Amino acid sequence: MLLRRALFGLALLPLLDDRALAAPADLAFKVIREGREVGTHRVTFRDDGGLLRARSQVRIAITLAGFTVFRYSHETEEAWQGERLVGLASRLDRNGRQSGCEVRAEGDGLRLRGSAGDVLLPAAAAPLTWWRAASFAPGVPLFDPREGRPVEPRLERRPEAGGQRVTLVGGEGAVILYDGRGAWVGFETTGEDGSAIRYARG
Structure with missing residues (x-):
């Protein structure tokens, strides 16, 4: 219900005077754990009358001897007006344990309400949803949408293969x-059990 109410609220956000952004191409990844495919991560985009909406869906299931021993489902929907996040709804189900958050533009900031509490973030704050490279520019405040928690990782950036490699340390x-x-x-990341996780396009 949290996500449903929040998504309904996103649909009612007022449009600000700004140019409409062309929606990026959709993204699809396979989640690979220790060389074996265990799930998917998809991001779909649409231009909604000047709002760019991004919907991320992560589905992971790890089986052992035919039994599912770990299940992870995370869904996030973001609304962007130009370079500013104006709304977000997130819901995580990790082996039956649920958490999430909602974000709304509020004055000169962003009101973040989630499982980890209630806080007013700077207007430039961005979620760790990975698809948006500009979110990792120097000085951008970050938050983890899984529980609605501000985070301050150390970021290392360097060019790679004509693009950019961003490393979150900590x-x-x-x-x-x-x-x-x-x-x-x-x-690429490391699982809670120390396993190597990487994404492959497709």
Whole structure:
């Protein structure tokens, strides 16, 4: 219900005076754990009368001897007006444990309400949803949409293969790859059990 109410609220956000953004191409990844495909991560985009809406869906299931021993489902919908996030709804189900958050533009900031509490973020804040390279520019405040928690990872950026490699140091850690146009093309992290996780296009 949290996500349903939040998505309904996103549909009612007022349009601000700004140019409409062309929706990026949809993204689809296979989630590979220790060389074996265990799930998918998809991001779809649409231009909604000047709002860019991005919907991310992560589905992971790990089986052992025919039994599912780990299940992970995360859905996030973002609404962007130009370079500003104006709304977000997120819901995570991790082995039956649910968490999430909602974000709304509020004055000169973003009101974040989630499982981790209620906080007013700077207007420039962005979620860790990976697809948007500009979110990892210097000085951008970040938050984890899984529980609605502000985070301050150390970021390392360097050119790679004509694009950019962004490394998040601290916490779970991650490597995010973007091509020369800024499109998200790769992802690597370490699972809670120490397993190597990577994304493959497709």
